[in-house]
Amino acid sequence: MTDSGEARQSVLEPSATTEESEAGTAPRKTEKQRGLWGEAWRDLRRRPLFIASAILIAILLVIAAFPGLFASADPNTQLLSKARQDPSGEAWFGYDHLGRDIYARVIHGARASIIVGVFSTLLAVLLGSLIGLVGGYFGGKTDSSLSRFAEIFLGLPFVLGAIVILSTFNAGIEGNPGTVRVMTQVVVTIGILAWPISMRIMRSAAITSKQQDYVKAAKALGASHGRIIFRHILPNSVAPVMVYATIALGQFIGLEATLSYLGLGLRAPVVSWGIMISDSQNYLFSAPHMLLFPAMFLVITVLAFVMLGDAVRDALDPKQS
Amino acid sequence: MSTKDEKAGGSPESRLLEVDDLHVEFRSREETAHVLNGVSYHVDAGETLAVLGESGSGKSVTAQTVMGILDTPPGHVTGGSIRYRGEEMLSATEQRRRELRGENTAMIFQDALSALNPVFTVGFQIAEQFRFRRGMSRKDAMAKAVEMLDMVQIPNAGQRVKEFPHQFSGGMRQRAMIAMSLALDPDLLIADEPTTALDVTVQAQIMDLLDELRRERDMGLVLITHDLGVVAEVADRIVVMYAGRIMEQADAHSLYSQPGHPYTEGLMESIPRLDMKGHELASIKGLPPNPSDTPPGCPFHPRCHRAEDECREKRPELHDLGAGRLSACHFAEELISRD
Numbered sequence: 001m002t003d004s005g006e007a008r009q010s011v012l013e014p015s016a017t018t019e020e021s022e023a024g025t026a027p028r029k030t031e032k033q034r035g036l037w038g039e040a041w042r043d044l045r046r047r048p049l050f051i052a053s054a055i056l057i058a059i060l061l062v063i064a065a066f067p068g069l070f071a072s073a074d075p076n077t078q079l080l081s082k083a084r085q086d087p088s089g090e091a092w093f094g095y096d097h098l099g100r101d102i103y104a105r106v107i108h109g110a111r112a113s114i115i116v117g118v119f120s121t122l123l124a125v126l127l128g129s130l131i132g133l134v135g136g137y138f139g140g141k142t143d144s145s146l147s148r149f150a151e152i153f154l155g156l157p158f159v160l161g162a163i164v165i166l167s168t169f170n171a172g173i174e175g176n177p178g179t180v181r182v183m184t185q186v187v188v189t190i191g192i193l194a195w196p197i198s199m200r201i202m203r204s205a206a207i208t209s210k211q212q213d214y215v216k217a218a219k220a221l222g223a224s225h226g227r228i229i230f231r232h233i234l235p236n237s238v239a240p241v242m243v244y245a246t247i248a249l250g251q252f253i254g255l256e257a258t259l260s261y262l263g264l265g266l267r268a269p270v271v272s273w274g275i276m277i278s279d280s281q282n283y284l285f286s287a288p289h290m291l292l293f294p295a296m297f298l299v300i301t302v303l304a305f306v307m308l309g310d311a312v313r314d315a316l317d318p319k320q321s
Numbered sequence: 322m323s324t325k326d327e328k329a330g331g332s333p334e335s336r337l338l339e340v341d342d343l344h345v346e347f348r349s350r351e352e353t354a355h356v357l358n359g360v361s362y363h364v365d366a367g368e369t370l371a372v373l374g375e376s377g378s379g380k381s382v383t384a385q386t387v388m389g390i391l392d393t394p395p396g397h398v399t400g401g402s403i404r405y406r407g408e409e410m411l412s413a414t415e416q417r418r419r420e421l422r423g424e425n426t427a428m429i430f431q432d433a434l435s436a437l438n439p440v441f442t443v444g445f446q447i448a449e450q451f452r453f454r455r456g457m458s459r460k461d462a463m464a465k466a467v468e469m470l471d472m473v474q475i476p477n478a479g480q481r482v483k484e485f486p487h488q489f490s491g492g493m494r495q496r497a498m499i500a501m502s503l504a505l506d507p508d509l510l511i512a513d514e515p516t517t518a519l520d521v522t523v524q525a526q527i528m529d530l531l532d533e534l535r536r537e538r539d540m541g542l543v544l545i546t547h548d549l550g551v552v553a554e555v556a557d558r559i560v561v562m563y564a565g566r567i568m569e570q571a572d573a574h575s576l577y578s579q580p581g582h583p584y585t586e587g588l589m590e591s592i593p594r595l596d597m598k599g600h601e602l603a604s605i606k607g608l609p610p611n612p613s614d615t616p617p618g619c620p621f622h623p624r625c626h627r628a629e630d631e632c633r634e635k636r637p638e639l640h641d642l643g644a645g646r647l648s649a650c651h652f653a654e655e656l657i658s659r660d
Binding site: 121 | 370390395419420421422424428435436438440441449450453454498502578
């Protein structure tokens with residue numbers, strides 16, 4: 001080498017092992033190599049928050065699938081003589097304004113509420129995230145047109161939008177249009193009116209992570225758009241949407257109640273917590289148990305999903321483990 | 322020290338990378354910034370080219386344009402040519418360019434922590450190259466990843482491969498980054514300030530490693546830096562950039578012993594030296610020009626201590642000084658013939 005490197009000569013002495021020596025001293029567990037989700041799962045199984053929420057959700061799902069196992073009374077039998085009776089040994093949660101057993105109704109209502117909550121959340125979040133990812137990643141004209149499109153839906157007041165959609169689709173039908181049909185309609189309506197929120201969340205997260213060097217590095221190594229979006233941007237922007245989804249789930253169960261109350265959503269003989277909560281509105285002071293029990297189940301369900309969402313989000317972030 | 326840059330040496334076809342009169346603009350609603358104004362350089366196989374310059378001189382933009390990863394918009398390539406082994410890159414399809422990235426050309430970045438995806442283990446990220454570009458199984462790819470980490474001298478590679486980037490030290494991360502970019506055995510590596518974020522001892526190790534890998538693989542290395550000290554030992558040839566232009570090009574030895582441009586001279590003088598202890602450290606006065614409003618004449622003249630009227634009016638072309646040296650100064654001949 002030449003004399004020209006004068007300024008650096010002292011530095012370039014082969015000072016080999018300052019950095020290396022620290023490695024290998026810490027004891028390391030032998031672990032099998034897993035991907036992102038495998039890694040997250042391994043981490044999840046050790047979190048009490050996850051275990052608690054998973055158990056709760058499992059119980060709720062079993063209730064939703066086999067309500068007959070938990071409540072022997074019929075949820076639609078009306079004993080008007082017992083209307084608005086307080087909880088007793090005979091009817092644990094009391095009777096509602098039409099003399100129906102609230103315990104049986106809460107148990108039987110789990111199915112409709114959970115189905116509507118879970119599926120409308122899935123629909124809204126999947127649709128919104130996908131569009132948000134594409135818009136945020138590609139930017140420019142793609143992004144502006146997708147964002148303007150989303151704003152059309154965002155600008156619709158929810159109740160008005162739902163009234164328009166649901167009454168349009170059921171216009172020619174006399175009486176009850178059928179449980180599966182109404183449930184699908186409610187899920188789709190909520191999904192369509194709510195996706196722009198998760199789209200916006202995902203879009204801004206995607207814009208942040210696409211500017212990170214690892215996206216540039218992935219490009220420099222020849223990764224395609226699809227791989228960059230799903231390998232690099234999605235895993236790094238999923239957390240905020242996950243948090244939103246857990247909040248939205250509870251909100252959507254409530255929205256289903258709003259629609260039922262307006263006579264647009266689910267209706268008798270289908271039982272849902274939303275219907276029960278809206279039924280209780282006029283009897284808030286005379287029979288508070290009519291509100292208390294379905295609301296309690298709703299809160300527990302939402303809580304379980306919020307805890308699950310929290311646990312999953314933490315598990316997906318390797319720095320937390 | 323080898324001086325491979327004899328004008329005659331190597332026909333343009335045999336050149337690994339040739340950048341010719343590259344122009345890049347950054348356009349915004351209000352103004353157009355001329356970020357690159359005719360940058361030309363070349364790299365041959367097995368050669369280290371250092372690109373020196375202040376922040377904002379266009380060194381990284383040139384590199385990103387070469388790799389085809391410049392953000393467009395705001396960037397627009399408005400002219401020039403980039404040839405990899407004689408193949409024109411600017412007109413190549415995105416598909417073709419993507420094939421070349423990783424396989425033939427690769428790049429490493431200044432901040433390896435942010436250049437590694439935080440949610441995947443280091444091994445997973447290296448193994449990905451083998452899985453998706455070479456069709457290897459997860460297991461084989463992971464074995465290759467361990468091999469790569471070994472190659473960049475990460476001790477205990479078999480264990481470290483399962484760790485996440487944030488569990489690595491700064492130097493380790495840069496090594497992992499190097500391993501990742503060299504996975505598919507490219508023959509051109511662009512290192513964009515690979516040592517800037519590291520402390521000096523680790524800087525030296527990383528430079529030694531890059532130099533060693535370059536030699537072993539007969540790879541062309543473009544080393545972008547603003548640190549003159551870093552390039553002194555490893556660079557064969559040095560290109561000095563200022564305001565999106567090449568100011569000077571020379572082999573490392575001649576550049577250090579006899580700068581052919583006042584800007585290079587200024588850079589040299591602003592290195593702290595032990596034998597100048599107690600003296601005030603020289604610095605280049607002023608700031609680089611705003612790329613949307615470059616002064617007429619020589620872009621360096623407002624900061625140049627030897628600027629004359631000619632410099633304010635006429636832009637000096639990059640001209641040949643013989644022995645492979647180029648300089649864009651009206652007084653270059655004077656400068657290099659001083660004792």
